[in-house]
Amino acid sequence: xxxxxxxxxxxxxxxxxxxxxxxxxxxxxxxxNAIKRLNIPLVIATSKTRIEVERLLDILDISEIFIxxxxxxxxxxxxxxxxxxxxxxxxxxxxxxxxxxxYSEVLSxxxxxxxxxxxxxxxxxxxxxxxxxxxxxxxxESAKRAKKRDFSEPFVFDGQEKDLExxxxxxxxxxxxxxxxxxxxxxxxxxDKGKAAKIILKIYRDMFPGVNWKTIALGDSPNDVPLxxxxxxxILIRRPDNSYVDLPEGMMSRVIRTSAVGPxxxxxxxxxxxxxxxx
Numbered sequence: 001x002x003x004x005x006x007x008x009x010x011x012x013x014x015x016x017x018x019x020x021x022x023x024x025x026x027x028x029x030x031x032x033n034a035i036k037r038l039n040i041p042l043v044i045a046t047s048k049t050r051i052e053v054e055r056l057l058d059i060l061d062i063s064e065i066f067i068x069x070x071x072x073x074x075x076x077x078x079x080x081x082x083x084x085x086x087x088x089x090x091x092x093x094x095x096x097x098x099x100x101x102x103y104s105e106v107l108s109x110x111x112x113x114x115x116x117x118x119x120x121x122x123x124x125x126x127x128x129x130x131x132x133x134x135x136x137x138x139x140x141e142s143a144k145r146a147k148k149r150d151f152s153e154p155f156v157f158d159g160q161e162k163d164l165e166x167x168x169x170x171x172x173x174x175x176x177x178x179x180x181x182x183x184x185x186x187x188x189x190x191x192d193k194g195k196a197a198k199i200i201l202k203i204y205r206d207m208f209p210g211v212n213w214k215t216i217a218l219g220d221s222p223n224d225v226p227l228x229x230x231x232x233x234x235i236l237i238r239r240p241d242n243s244y245v246d247l248p249e250g251m252m253s254r255v256i257r258t259s260a261v262g263p264x265x266x267x268x269x270x271x272x273x274x275x276x277x278x279x
Contacts, residue, residue, distance in 0.1 A: 005213075006040070006212070008215050009041065009042045009218070011218045017032075018265055031266065044062075045219075050075060053140070071188070076203070080095065080207070083203060099199075110221050125153060146261075153185075192226035215233070217230075220239055222245055225245070234251070234256070235255070
């Protein structure tokens with residue numbers, strides 16, 4: 001890699017950097033250590049909440065900037081500058097670029113959509129931590145963190161597909177959207193990981209105007225597809241059942257598929273890329 005070229009990596013968490021079942025990052029640790037040693041920016045782009053990510057940052061010792069709740073919020077630590085003309089606010093030690101509506105607004109519109117459509121869903125707001133833990137495999141304290149949301153509502157639905165489609169139509173008419181993750185559907189604003197990644201790329205370009213950034217994204221779920229669409233090198237992680245998420249036809253030829261599952265695949269492909277790109 002030339003001196004005026006830099007890598008900028010975006011990564012999903014569950015089933016990608018972290019094991020789908022245990023939430024461990026041990027299998028990805030060699031590549032994580034190499035990325036840190038080379039001072040390569042690694043940006044988490046996840047459906048998780050801010051406080052969930054903060055807990056992981058302490059464990060992984062990575063990332064000064066991250067995307068939460070499927071592109072609903074961008075959290076910048078000290079030293080990063082918000083692009084001109086873009087609103088932000090300060091929360092604790094972060095500058096926050098809020099791209100999606102507030103959680104209270106999302107819940108209000110979900111309630112309205114339930115009444116209009118006649119379809120009942122069960123979201124995190126209606127679940128206690130024990131139920132969330134049962135559905136996710138998280139411990140109770142982690143489930144409590146997952147329940148403290150800022151912008152979006154994960155939910156489960158046990159009814160017929162046609163009913164869910166009717167609910168989606170009402171949700172869309174109210175200015176919200178619904179996407180699918182590994183374990184849950186998520187109701188969010190008109191946002192996605194790709195839109196948030198574009199903003200972060202602009203932040204890095206503004207901060208380092210002499211660097212030509214090569215962008216990489218790693219993920220395994222439908223909610224990662226918008227992220228794949230905005231980077232130079234999309235990497236699709238193999239799932240625990242050995243499947244891969246379906247991709248738009250025009251994207252398939254650009255994507256690298258890992259042979260190993262989850263963080264093992266993440267580690268192998270990133271070590272290979274670092275060996276080729278960093279000299």
